[in-house]
Amino acid sequence: MLKTAVKHPEVLAPAGTPEKLRIAIDYGADAVYIGGDAYGLRSRAGNFSFEEMAAGAKYAHERGAKVYVAANIVAHEQNLAGAGEFYRHVRDAGIDAVIVSDPSLIETAITEAPGLKVHLSTQASATNYETLNFWQHEGLERVVLAREVGIAEIKEMRQHTDVQIESFVHGAMCIGYSGRCVLSNHLSLRDANRGGCAQNCRWKYDLFDIPELGQKRELMGHNAEGKIEKFSMSAVDMSMIEHIPDLVDAGVDSLKIEGRMKTVHYVSTVANVYSTAVRSYCEDPEHYQLKQEWVDELWKVAQRELSTGFYYGTPNEDFQLFGKRRRLPHYAFVGEVLGYDDVTKQVTVQQRNNFGIGDQIEFYGPHFAHHTQIVKDLFNDENEPIERAPHAMEIVHFTCEQPVKPGDFLRAQSKL
Structure with a gap:
């Protein structure tokens, strides 16, 4: 049976600064996500003031795009004061939705900033349609899936819920489940779940076997060239550019690109590639063909090797950074x-x-x-x-x- 044009999913790009917001939209993004001065997980990004949010929302809306604000920390008691006022300022700045994981902050956003739409953050680890339906019943219009969800699971979710589904398709992967990690807390005294991740998983580590108290034997790792190399817990990055039809056909409403800390080179390139590929498939799925130039373009800004994450099964050792780089951007x-x-x-x-x-x-x-x-x-x-x-x-x-x-x-x- 011939395929006709299909629904165009949103291409959602990161925007760590007002400049990156403008660039992402100019280079094809249908929406961007930004951070404010509080409640976000990227404290070192160029986060937006309320005035900058309003200017960014105006720029986006004039071009048919949307702006979301990430406010997805795991809140402690001292983080809750002033949340209602923050959300009201975000709403009044013209922001289209906030991305939240903490139930108390979700409740605050819904009750104290009426009219502000709420999306569930990937930090909340939504992995089944019952969970999606729960959050829709609570008043959320969209759920950002846990990064551990596969294509087959998304298809099943789509059959049992009509809440909007957003899923990561490109960028860095976290070693912690759905980004919830305490390595940074223990090793750097920086809370990864409140915006301070030091990316300790990217460090190199010695590995020792200690069979008995007082005994210590170093376990030598060998890279692809046979040389001794220290270990890391660093996952390779994700790229789903070769699988756009699977994502669209599974019913994903928003294709999310990671990287609020990344450069304008990265943001412009990745937004350009994914918007081009998605538009090509949705306009004529029957004759769609992946273009090698799209894949090559992404490698021009890649920081690590690329994989499909959990979409087609549990990642193996090839999805970890160890040994000689298999490919380098030039x-x-x-x-x-x-x-x-x-x-x-x-x-x-x-x-x-x-x-x-x-x-x-x-x-x-x-x-x-x-x-x-x-x-x-x-x-x-x-x-x-x-x-x-x-x-x-x-x-x-x-x-x-x-x-x-x-x-x-x-x-x-x-x-x-």
């Missing part, structure tokens, strides 16, 4: 286009990383626009010829062989 973000002169073919760029004459530069923009060229000339903001642009955020000009637009980005081989 690109660096080098600048943003500020303007382009159609007559002189000169592009004006705000530099972000060192580049210069003779380097191969790749331009990329929204809707998967790309072209590559060699930098043949380079001028500073006083129009003086220079060989390289080594100073962060400096304004430079050079000849661009194809038209580009403000907001397009530049990347280059990371040897620079």
